[in-house]
Amino acid sequence: MKSLEKARNMIESRHQRLSEWKEKGGGKVVGEFCKYVPEEMISASGALPVFISGEMDRFQGVDRFLQENTCPYMRSCFSAGIAGDYDYLDALVVTHGCDIMSKMHDFWGKRTKVPEIFLLDFPHKVNEASLVFFREVIERFKQFLESVTGVEITEASLSESIRAYNAFRRTLKAVYDLRRQNPRPVNGTETLTVLLASMLLPIGEADAFLGEFLAEAGSRTDLPPQGVPIMVTGTDVSNLDLFQFLEDSGALIVSDDLCTGSRYFWHPVDENEAPLDALARRYLTNIPCSRTVPSEERYEHIIRVAKVYQAQGVIMPIVDFCDNHMFDAPYVLNRISNSGLPVLPIEVDFTRGGLEQVRPNVETFIEIIAQGE
Amino acid sequence: MSTMKGSSKNLKTAVEAYQWVKASYANAHRAKQEGRPVAWLMFGVPLEIIYTMGVSPLFPENYGTLCAAKRVGYKFCEAAEQDGYNKQLCSYARTVTGHTFHPEVLPDPPSGGLAKPDMLIAPTMICDLRQKWFEDVARRLDVPIFYIGLPDNDATWQTGLPDQYLLDLFVSETKDLIEFLEKTTQKKFNEADFLQRLAWANEAIDLRLEILEARKHVPAPMGSSDYFASIFPGMTMLGTKEAVDFYQRMLAEIKERAENNIGIVPEEKFRLMWSGIPIWFNLGLLNYPEPLGGVMCIEGNYQSLPRERSEDPYIDLAYRYFQKNGSIGVDSQVDLAKQFVQSYQIDGVILSYTQSCRPFYIFQAEVRNHLQDELGIPCLMLESDMADERAYSEGQVRTRMDAFLEVIMKQKGLK
Numbered sequence A: 001m002k003s004l005e006k007a008r009n010m011i012e013s014r015h016q017r018l019s020e021w022k023e024k025g026g027g028k029v030v031g032e033f034c035k036y037v038p039e040e041m042i043s044a045s046g047a048l049p050v051f052i053s054g055e056m057d058r059f060q061g062v063d064r065f066l067q068e069n070t071c072p073y074m075r076s077c078f079s080a081g082i083a084g085d086y087d088y089l090d091a092l093v094v095t096h097g098c099d100i101m102s103k104m105h106d107f108w109g110k111r112t113k114v115p116e117i118f119l120l121d122f123p124h125k126v127n128e129a130s131l132v133f134f135r136e137v138i139e140r141f142k143q144f145l146e147s148v149t150g151v152e153i154t155e156a157s158l159s160e161s162i163r164a165y166n167a168f169r170r171t172l173k174a175v176y177d178l179r180r181q182n183p184r185p186v187n188g189t190e191t192l193t194v195l196l197a198s199m200l201l202p203i204g205e206a207d208a209f210l211g212e213f214l215a216e217a218g219s220r221t222d223l224p225p226q227g228v229p230i231m232v233t234g235t236d237v238s239n240l241d242l243f244q245f246l247e248d249s250g251a252l253i254v255s256d257d258l259c260t261g262s263r264y265f266w267h268p269v270d271e272n273e274a275p276l277d278a279l280a281r282r283y284l285t286n287i288p289c290s291r292t293v294p295s296e297e298r299y300e301h302i303i304r305v306a307k308v309y310q311a312q313g314v315i316m317p318i319v320d321f322c323d324n325h326m327f328d329a330p331y332v333l334n335r336i337s338n339s340g341l342p343v344l345p346i347e348v349d350f351t352r353g354g355l356e357q358v359r360p361n362v363e364t365f366i367e368i369i370a371q372g373e
Numbered sequence B: 001m002s003t004m005k006g007s008s009k010n011l012k013t014a015v016e017a018y019q020w021v022k023a024s025y026a027n028a029h030r031a032k033q034e035g036r037p038v039a040w041l042m043f044g045v046p047l048e049i050i051y052t053m054g055v056s057p058l059f060p061e062n063y064g065t066l067c068a069a070k071r072v073g074y075k076f077c078e079a080a081e082q083d084g085y086n087k088q089l090c091s092y093a094r095t096v097t098g099h100t101f102h103p104e105v106l107p108d109p110p111s112g113g114l115a116k117p118d119m120l121i122a123p124t125m126i127c128d129l130r131q132k133w134f135e136d137v138a139r140r141l142d143v144p145i146f147y148i149g150l151p152d153n154d155a156t157w158q159t160g161l162p163d164q165y166l167l168d169l170f171v172s173e174t175k176d177l178i179e180f181l182e183k184t185t186q187k188k189f190n191e192a193d194f195l196q197r198l199a200w201a202n203e204a205i206d207l208r209l210e211i212l213e214a215r216k217h218v219p220a221p222m223g224s225s226d227y228f229a230s231i232f233p234g235m236t237m238l239g240t241k242e243a244v245d246f247y248q249r250m251l252a253e254i255k256e257r258a259e260n261n262i263g264i265v266p267e268e269k270f271r272l273m274w275s276g277i278p279i280w281f282n283l284g285l286l287n288y289p290e291p292l293g294g295v296m297c298i299e300g301n302y303q304s305l306p307r308e309r310s311e312d313p314y315i316d317l318a319y320r321y322f323q324k325n326g327s328i329g330v331d332s333q334v335d336l337a338k339q340f341v342q343s344y345q346i347d348g349v350i351l352s353y354t355q356s357c358r359p360f361y362i363f364q365a366e367v368r369n370h371l372q373d374e375l376g377i378p379c380l381m382l383e384s385d386m387a388d389e390r391a392y393s394e395g396q397v398r399t400r401m402d403a404f405l406e407v408i409m410k411q412k413g414l415k
Helices: A002-012 A014-023 A039-044 A072-082 A099-111 A128-149 A155-180 A188-198 A203-218 A240-248 A275-285 A296-308 A323-338 A352-372 B012-016 B018-034 B047-052 B060-069 B073-082 B091-101 B128-141 B153-157 B164-185 B191-214 B224-229 B232-236 B241-259 B280-287 B313-321 B330-343 B364-375 B394-411
Strands: A029-032 A048-051 A091-095 A117-120 A228-232 A251-256 A313-319 A343-348 B038-041 B056-058 B119-123 B145-148 B270-275 B294-299 B348-354 B379-384
Touching: A002 A014, A002 A188, A002 A203, A014 A029, A014 A048, A029 A039, A039 A048, A039 A128, A039 A155, A039 A275, A072 A099, A091 A099, A091 A128, A099 A117, A099 B330, A117 A128, A128 A275, A128 B164, A155 A188, A155 A203, A155 A251, A155 A275, A188 A203, A188 A240, A188 A251, A228 A240, A228 A296, A228 A352, A240 A251, A240 A352, A251 A296, A296 A323, A313 A323, A313 A352, A323 A343, A323 B128, A343 A352, B012 B018, B012 B224, B012 B241, B018 B038, B018 B056, B018 B060, B018 B232, B038 B047, B047 B056, B047 B164, B047 B191, B060 B073, B060 B091, B060 B232, B060 B280, B073 B091, B091 B128, B119 B128, B119 B164, B128 B145, B145 B164, B164 B313, B191 B232, B191 B241, B191 B313, B224 B280, B224 B294, B232 B241, B270 B330, B270 B394, B330 B364, B348 B364, B348 B394, B364 B379, B379 B394
Parallel strands: A029 A048, A029 A091, A091 A117, A228 A251, A228 A313, A313 A343, B038 B056, B038 B119, B119 B145, B270 B294, B270 B348, B348 B379
Antiparallel strands: none
16 A cells, blocks of 8 residues: 555654755644644644654663653653654653653753643543643643744634544544445554654645545555454554564554543534634543543543444553553453453553564453454 | 661660650551551642541651661561562562552561551552552552642752642642542531631741751751651641651750750761652661761652742642652752762762662662762762662672771871
8 A cells, every 4th residue: 555655664764854845934833742732723823743662672871860760652742853853843742641641841851852842631530620720721832832933823823723623533434434344454553553644744634634544545555465354552652563473473462542542532622612712621621641530531441432333352551660551450451351352452662572472362362352253 | 786676776766756656656546447448659649639528647757767667577578579569679569569459468567557548549659569559559459549640840940949730730730639528428628727727837848957957067967867867747748747747846845855965876976868768767877887986877869858938829839849858860860869978968978879769769870979079079889679678788899888988097197
């Protein structure tokens, strides 16, 4: 598939492409670690939101600043940051996606060249008081972006951006729905590849790019191996090496509850509400991340997504030192199991060698499901 | 000589403080017998409100420290791990989870164990895990839980005094807490009692500030072993007259020692700071430098610090939460450590690095970098755990402590 090939190249050369895009007058670039950042606002300021993601085995230079008992995923992102990979960023927006991520506000501010950093204080608890609070946070985020870009964000530009993101979410859902077909024309690694590539593009182009992939997939003849349909939950790590590893072990990842995946497109922003209010409401009341309380809606979402995408099993990668998911694990594993689905937790230290350690478990898990078919 | 032992204390009041720890657990058991409500609280809940409502508080985090000090914490940790709780998780949480759901592990637990809660209250501060932990307990014991949804304290570090929208969320959540307690206990909130308790709390905080100031004296009138033995009233009894009386006595004792130049060791030769959570199963480590004339004379965390005050009781509570130096942002922690090193004339810093705690430790390497690079202060990163003694390596700790103390003595011209 041409779009897939293009996506791989885009990811491979992402830093160079983004620098060039800026040089050609593309606009400002704003980094983010977390998909609970209202990207609509960044886009409305004319800037490009870029998702920062870690690479396995990359931790050079980090030990001087971060202890070994910190999330290897964030350590890996930070390694890229201090190496200068993201020097083209005009700003970085940090949420409290977890305790470690929130501190990246300080660490990136102190140790990288990113000039402006905004801490988007996402409430921990969902209620009316938090909504009022978060509305103000988003208003301040708007002012921050206006000062970074020099562009005034109007109600009209924000509404337009919201519509564009909702359109993208619909296309992404259609891309995910490809894996509800039989046979499945694409797998999870391919889907994640185009998704990660789309996150390097302005939203209109991103939507068109996913559209290309969707069209090509519709007439694809060289189907991927039809592995055992598996859903992925656990630490929010949208990592190609991890997905590839699971699919090489006999799975076909049919869906996930990751913040870049099903939790990203499940609920749109209300286009009929005043744009700032709509953004605050949608992001705060979206299917919660593991660090938000209460958790019930997230648990329900995991089971719902597994059923909708006809997963026959669930794999739960938990990255080392990921407190939120680790504490959830005993309960969530039980809950998934009680819903009738086999589930396997795997520990991920964010190295390829570490994945090899768990390969026998993953292969056995998948084989057992395949035999039960 | 083994380094694994309890600490030796120098202040009479520090020795006395343990009675409050024991009383806390006994009071909760008595409350259960008498049908009065017991709440499990995370540190950071405004205690004046809890005491006003006649609720008997228990602090599971403190129980983690108590089990560690009694050298049984790891047994509960193991039980929790058997149930699928990862060994990397907070050892306080593993200890209490093991104790709560596997009492058979230790039929005679320290202080009779934690009385079962009628409710749980968790402020969303310090770390995410505290919420996850209480959420799990609430689900498994089927008791009501109230989360106090707070803004991230890190954010205010940049702006100094908190902005109105931060205060608004704090006040709204505090009033919701009162409503939750009224509903759960079927009792009306007594505003006059609350104001009295707030006054006592501020009085105790002021006394602790005076103690902090008095401790600058050379030779040090109070050491870290005294300090950690006496933080319980300040952390769990704010809003009681007993806490005020206790810190009054402690301040008087410290002042008297300072006036008479009574130090921790006969001849004080160098001064150290302890940064981070103490190693509760081995508090004796705090006395380790003493035979060489070294005194651990200040702690980088757990301090009450000067802050703004307000006539409005709810805003005053908010100011306590948002106090600039209490932020766990990296820059605020670095600045605080630098201030302490300078004002307490510190020659070296021991930074504990506890494997099962992240948010409280993520800034430790930067604290070390700044102290070493900017102030030339030798630092030792001491790896262990706060409550799980299986993570402690006796030989390694002794070797590293000895080498570190040697460096300091050379630097001071003592060797």
